[in-house]
Amino acid sequence: MNAIKKTGNTFATKWAEFVIRYKWFVLIGCILLAMGLGSQGKMQFDGDYHVFFSESNPELEAFDALQDKYTKDDNIVIVLAPKNKNVFTRENLVAIEELTAEAWNTPYSSRVDAITNFQHTRAEGDDLYVDDLSYESAAKTDAEIDQIRATALKEPLLVDRLINEDGSVTAINVTVRLPGEDSAVEIPEVTAAARKMIGDFQEKHPEFDVYTTGLVPLNAAFFEHSEKDFARVGLMILIVLVLTLLLTRNFFAMLSTLLVFMFSFMSAFGFIGLLGIKLTPPSAVFPTMILTLAVADSIHILITYLQKVRKDGLGKKEALVESMRLNFMPVFITSITTVFGFLTFNFGDVPPFWDLGNIVAFGMAMAFLYSTTLLPALMAIFPLWNKKKALEKKDKLGWYTNLGLWVVGRPKVITATSLIIIAGLAYIATFNVFNDEFVEYFDTSVKFRQDSDFINENLTGFYNVEFSVGSGESGGINNPQYLAKLNAFENWLEEQPEVVHVNAFSEVARRVNRSMHGDNPSYYKVPTSREEAAQYLLLYELSLPFGLDLNNQINVDKSETRVTATLENNSSVEMVAFAERAEQWLKDNTPEPMHAIGVSPTLMFSKLDFRQADSMFNGNIIALILISLVLMLALRNFKLGLLSIIPNVAPVLVGFGLWWLYKGTINTGMVIVFSMTLGIIVDDTVHFMSKFLRARRELGYSSRAAVIYAFETVGRALVTTTVVLVAGFAVLSTSPFALNSYMAQITVIIIISALVIDFLLLPSLLVLISRDNKENVSARELRPEIQLDK
Template sequence: MNAIQKTKNATNAFARNWANFVIKYKWPVLLLTILLAVGLGSQGKMEFDGDYHVFFSESNPELEAFDALQEKYTKDDNIILVLAPKNGNVFTRENLIAIEELTADAWNTPYSSRVDAVTNFQHTSANADDLYVDDLSYDSASKTDAEILEIREKALKEPLLVHRIINEEGSVTAINVTVRLPGENSAAEIPEVTIATREMISKFKESHPQFDVYTTGLVPLNTAFFEASQRDLMLTLLMLLIVVVVTFVLTRNIFATIATLIVVLFSIMSAVGFIGLNGIKLTPPSAVFPTMILTLAVADSIHILITYLQKVRKDGLEKKEALVESMRLNFMPVFITSLTTVIGFLTLNYGDVPPFWDLGNIVAFGMCMAFLFSTTTLPALMAIFPIWKSKKVREQREEKMGWYTKLGMYVVKQPVRLTIISIVVIAVLTFLAGKNVFNDEFVEYFDTTVQFRQDSDFINENLTGFYNVELSVGSGESGGINNPEYLQKLTEFEDWLEDQPEVVHVNAFSEVARRVNRSMHGDDETFYRVPKNREEAAQYLLLYELSLPFGLDLNNQINVDKSESRVTVTLENNSSAEMIAFAERSEKWLKDNAPESMHALAVSPTLMFSKLGFRQADSMVKGNIIALILISLVLMIALKNLKLGLLSIIPNVTPVLVGFGLWYLLKGTINTGMVIVFGMTLGIIVDDTVHFMSKFLRARREMGYDAKAAIIYAFETVGKALVTTTVVLLAGFTVLSTSSFALNSYMARITVIIIIAALIIDFILLPSLLILVSKEKEKAVKISKAQVQLDK
């Protein structure tokens, strides 16, 4: 007896002994697994974290640079309230009164530190040598029509307002509320601010129905992340219902459906316990773990149940014999698919996005528990439940099985032709896969059903861009921002920025210096330039700062020792590549045209998200390679055949390439969520390959079938189970594809494509390749009944 046969016998003996043990002690096994699931579940504690910072690791260089900039100035988490009066004119007495009221109310927002609006804009004017700094419009109720017209003219000529606080037509205006969150508990702080803001808007709309109100900013962004997590968690309930329906329809057995439901619930409960024990906070990417575990856990149960029911209905075995035989045939394949799935999800830890680390670890643990419950709780329950035999059902099963036999016969007749066609199609789609463009606009993380996305799109189209880039431009010395040479070069940089096609608005200290200089010279337009000497500039700045009211100072624009100033560039919505290219152009202009002290690094949350996807893709390369190597080694060991182990790489890798090729034809752009698909789906699609090849090898080794007969046997015995698990997987990821969070929905949609491609490849290309690489022994081999029909 050769080594392969000895190992095979040992594996079969272990699976049989395991099954016999579980069946014999079914009640104690069931009780222990219930205690385990409930015990783990009792430790569960699901908290949500909506702060956008969770998407970046502590070592992320863009995050470090952004935090450093905020340390120098003020931390600018904000809420932008955009008011669109229905009469299309902000500058009416009634509308200005309403804006003043909302501006005053906005100061009561929790943690607010600054409120900027068109009415409280600090307008400078001069009277002789005196500088006056006043709100652009105060006590609007007492303004005459002429005064309101003058306010309008001033506002629409002010560079610091147009395209930032008000649009060119004066039909839409914004109130920007800056909040300084303590950062001690974002899960409580962000909802607190959000609730207060929504109540304030609701009251405002009741009092002033002439306005439409739109909201965006970093706090609403964090809220959108938080709410997306909760919405996606609710998808679990829908998926549970689908699993119950699909499992019942495909197995036609209520007890099998109940057992499957219990296994997936136990798996999810265990994962919830894992979350609580490890102190993990859920985010939009990791909140989909129940749907993923539920979907993947069902696959384990389905294989065992389908074989069990076939043995009872078709082969006429008794319940215990059928259970033992099903466990013998499926224990190792289920173990291998569970192991490869765990490996695939664990490789998400090689990425650069912490929420995906959590997703990978949670699902990996959940899959370990799913394997345990599938091989203990499931057979114990089926041993307890009665089995119903029906001649009608048996006839239906035999009729359906005939379809898989016919498919097997079709494939074995033309393996060369099918292989060539498959390779050509795969090659074309692989070529197209490389043409996908990476784009990670974080506003588009949410689909158009989400209020944050709708509001942000309106604001982008009617007022200002939501994307920005910030630079802290140094002077090289304390008080250096008053140096005329620094101010002149900063003005040149500001002018260059404004000339860039994607720029909507530039906010730089040089604009303040020019405006104050003009006012200090009797509002003479010829003095709308930076001061010519340092002392004069410093004196003007001091006078201006002393005139500013509390909360509207320049701390958000210049640092404490006045050695650096902050340049904020607002951009149109751009793709990730365009955003990064603009940032690099800006940095290069300073390097090429300004002294070294003025060289600066472009930073911002929008830029961080733009670079995140590329960084994630680069870091996942290593994880994907490791996953491919480990999974291939596992398959070689499991199949006990180096040649077939290597061959198995083809049906495991090509579905991903085919999926991205088809995605190019459908969409053409990929985001951060899709970067993880290779490692994640690699473990999932191994399920089809392992089960098909294991049945093929069983027919070859145990029954002595030739390659063609073994292929037909594989179709007959496992075809139904593969289609069933594929349907369940498709149901799960289709539900997930309805998520309003694009990282999840796009990932789910391409996974659906990949899963369909995997089944087709495993039904067409894999059996064709197995026939072509199999060498028949010289001794006589057995053939199946189907093969006899084929030969005729």
């Protein structure tokens, strides 16, 4: 055991002496390595919502299959709210016609739906006429406009979809078919064209308020907030520099810390380019994470170095060597456990978090390298200022000593109280529920969220669930039995409390059947003859203009039709429950060919939490086992290795318990917090335990004196790293992107909880489980005024 200890200390000492002796060569080597990796870097952003789903995701496979059968429905919904609260005036209809015509010029547009170009059917004798509901609106009489209003507000395919019930708000839906070759080019291109079109419209028609939503604006919001969150690193660098300067009171310590981060960032940047990773909102925050974690590595080495100089009066070289000897192994342990934690992101089901985990893991490995090479080399090169003035009196009890005295004086009370509080918060944590409404990925300061909320409140829901209902045969959608069952399914959907609107082929069949019978209301039902149904459908399709056909509802061989249920904003649980309810209704009430599963981006995001949690469970277990094994080996104490599980897991339980009191809902970004913070909070535990064991093994202190020694030697460093980590994640918590901000907010809670637990529960447990015998109890105490274990 002692041989292992001496080997570890000898290696760290020789490593430090080598770095200091060849400091200029080490500095040049680090510069060349960072620049070499950085030169391979390439920064690209991907805003397509598809990136949140792995290729094997069953919901994505089902959704892509549905879109392959029909038309892709990437869209821009432009909602017009005239200030006179009446869509049906001559001037407003003319403006809507103009914008509808202009919308066809949107890049990659394939279809534009509005109330003005809605294909209204009417019969004259045996002839079927299909026309735009309102064309050449400027020439319409008041009576004709009144008729248009009456028709529109009775049309099931329009109300709560393109017009609200009182006719005060209307929508234009622009469907685009993106080539899918490069979303980083296509999405900004479509977005820029749409924004210019809307801007020009508002300048010409200030009497309208305009709102936009849809999948293209959603993708644009993802894209833009990826860049904004990435840009936050500048603010974070400034905050960390100021904090490091204030907490270390040494300019060169601040400068060295900055260079360690910059070199770590350059290396991670090169890693991104070498692997061809495209940044997304979750992965774009990697600079902030690397910054805060890299600084945590550096702070421990710097604080110990400065303490040895200021408090113990050592020279620069001796202080650096001693700091590296004491901190090399703890920094290595925290770095490798952090790497383990982030690598377990790969067990999840969200590719952007795979990228985040891999980038940060590589960055942390490089941060460890630079912290143990570049940092001591720089401090050896930089001059040491005001050494004599900084020397402190040794006979004065500090704040950390007093805290240690207070803790070791009542270990049983602190342990019992802490465990009760932790158990209570762990129980409360089970009340958190998953909720992944992707509109709420953005806070209310984001225009996309504001517009989507307005549209949901004033016109239609943004969420939907789609079903591809098969007939089992080519041309089978004209089968009266199929149409009757489809009509029943449509009716059932409309009866559900969360459903705002239903778009089904059965409504088209009813409307055409009525028109073919002289617009007799009694024929507003699906045809009862297959021949009639087929003939009516053919006649109707031949009457439709280019771009407004039924390809978005009927597949090529007319064996399946698409049913779309638009819903109010619902939680993930409610969305999944609705889809399962609808699927079960089809199983219970229709023949097997009509059985279908619900799909849509909305539903995919709703299920993402559950899939991510299930897939991350194994990763969390593996991370916990690996970290515990590393600690057992590094601490060379099986009992303490097991004990470390408590302060490493308890902060997460406490954090989620407090989160329930704060929010109560969990999104996809928070599912990774357990793995992520496992590596981060190990930092506190390892450094405290390592100093405790050093006092026991090297200095012969009793358990109580060893705890006080740990407080004195590492307390300031733990507080400093906690402050830096909290500052970093606090900046990230201000992101308007909820996946990142929620993840950062709960991480702040967990990091603070970790420090409290490692300052109260951990030392109390160390005292209670230690069995001081004659070999371990030393007559020499930490300070003459500290009387423990006489």
